[in-house]
Amino acid sequence: MQLLTRQTKVVATVSPASSQEAIAGMIKAGMNVACLNFSHGSYDGLAQTIARIRSIAEELDTPVTLLQELRSSELPSLSNKDIQDLEFGLSQEVDYIALSFIRSAEDVRVLKNLLQQKGAADTAVVAKIEKLDAIAHLEEILNECDAVMIAPRDFGLGMSQEKLPLLQKRIIELCNHKGIPVISAIQIPESTSHNHSTRTETSDIANAITDGTDAVMLSNVSQTNEASVEGVQRLVKIVTETEAEIEFLNNPPAKTDVTHALSVGLNAICKVLPPRCIATFTSSGYTARLAAGERPKVPIIALTPNPKVYRSLNLIWGVQPVLLNREVETFEELTAQVEEMLRDRSWVEPGDKILILAGIPTKHSQGTNFLKIHIIAASGNQ
Structure with missing residues (x-):
């Protein structure tokens, strides 16, 4: 696994038609989140695809987040098929579940209540904002969901084009302020998807990155194996070149606790002595999310013993999750473990x-209580 060289994450759709080689190519090219569209494919095919993704991710020692996209329907928000798809997704232990055609916070609550009934209350819900009705209830929806996916071009059917850029900025800003990860889905016309994105789509991607989106995603791209890999490569290139030329906006979550207070100090320290990275210990993901909200210029390495948290953090801006195989309790053990992991x-x-x-004692959710500047010792002097 290489140290993260970009902060904005890349989401790509992986279909049952994707070969082993294509999936490996997408992960090597920089896919962080694999979106599984449940409009297509059988459960057997989807299960095989999920198994391939996880097998390759383990082989490459890199986290890949699984995002299940329910197609939903246009009152009730969840159709009978969606409920069946949801049950299958939970059996496969997906990391995020995206709900389409959301109109109000009640749609999110219906899904969350269903997850609770099925013993999966900790599964994150992504609200897909694609209807004008959702804009009217945006604040309430953001208070209920765990993440957001926006497709600004979808609003064009009922809104003047001039308002779309500002709408995207507003949604991303609100998500940043609430500490909610946001995915910006950019549509690529079929006429260009086999070759390259147009200047308009490239500009849309760059604007979303500048606005502070956690992740970008190409929509409507051909699911041929070659096109899928090329799509990820294009996205990564746009992300890398855009990030090299901009200063990220610092719009941290509005929190008033010790973890947030310590996170605020990250950028001040980074300006005085640029560190190689920021290492956080987190059992719930909370510390890593707050650190990411400060938009530091160096990678945030989130160490966690929880496999579910390990995968879910891979969607978050600037965060590189690392799964711990053992937990420590003392300050000295914790510092030594960080250095050992980084050296290895x-x-x-x-x-x-x-x-x-991190926090001492460990194993306490939201128990972060110290920020330490540590210098890597010469070999043998740890």
Whole structure:
């Protein structure tokens, strides 16, 4: 696994038609989140695809988040097929579930209540904002969901084109302020999807990155194996080149606790002595999310013993999750574990400075209580 070289994450659709080679190519090209569209394919085919994704991700030692996209329908928000698809997705332990055609916060509550009934209350719900009705109830929807997917071009049917850019900015800003990850889905016309995105789509992607989206996603791209890999490669290239030229907006979540207070100090320290990375210990993902909200210029390495948190954090801007195989309890053990992990992956060299954001005692959710500047020792002097 390589140290994260970009902050904005890449979402790509993986279909049952995707071959082993194509999935491996997409992950190697930089796919962070695999979107599974349940409008197509049988459960057997989808199960095989999920197994392929997880097998390749483990082989490459890299996290890949699974996003199940329910197609839903246009009153009730969940059709009978959606409920069947949901049950199958839960059996496959997907990380996020996206609900389409949302009109109000009640649609999100219906899905969350269903998840609770099925013993999966900790499964994150993504509200797909694609209807004008949702805009009228945006604040309420954001208070209920765990993440957002926006497709601004879909609003064009009922809104003047001039308002679309500002609408996207508003949604992303609100999501950032509430600490909710947001995916910006950019539509690529079929006429160009086999070759390259147009200037308009490239501009849309770059604007979403500048606005502070956590992830970008190409929609309506051909699901041929070659086109899927090329689509990820295009996205990564646009992300990399855009990030090299911009200063990210700092619009952190509005929290008033110790973890947030410590997170605020990250950027101030980074400006004085640029660290190699920020290492956070997190059992729920809360600390890593708040650190990401500060939009630091260096990677945030989130160490967690929880496989579900490990995969879900992979959607978050600037966060590189690492799964721990053992937990420590003391300050000294924690510091040594960070250095050992970084050395083993060749992510640091002697003399590098890193920031450690964690809590003692460990194993307490939202128990972060210290921020340490640590210098990597020479070999043998740990």
